[in-house]
Amino acid sequence: MRHLYGRQRRNGEIIFGGDRESLGYISTPEPAGIEVNRSHAAEVISLLASLPIARAWAGLMAFSIDGAPIIGRISLRPDLFIVSGMSSSGFGRGPMAGKLAADYIRTGHRALVLDETDPDRCVTES
Helix, strand or coil, X not given: CCCEEEEECCCCCEEEEECCCCCCCCCCCCHHHHHHHHHHHHHHCHHHHHCCCCCCCCCCCCECCCCCXXXXXXXXXXXXXXXXXXXXXXXXXXXXXXXXXXXXXXHCXXXXXXXXXXXXXXXXXX
């Protein structure tokens, strides 16, 4: 199953990405995957088929054990906060996750929406 996401930046650049593969860390995008993403993106916005690809990237996708984000204070290390586990939705959720974490760190008050992201449900120390 292909997971495609995208947006347009203020400078007009259109960014699309996607795919989930459990291959470890690969720092070079695979050309075949780039073409598959281009094809899927062009199905949504046909103009994209004729535009050049300016850049490509590859990296890790952080999946939590239960699939939900991990945002908050680590009880075992009270001065340590984490924002992770957003897998392929970090592109869209990341800015708000960062703001919520920053507000929590600054004020000491956790927003109610962060209750379901509590690191204590899956962060352990051996």
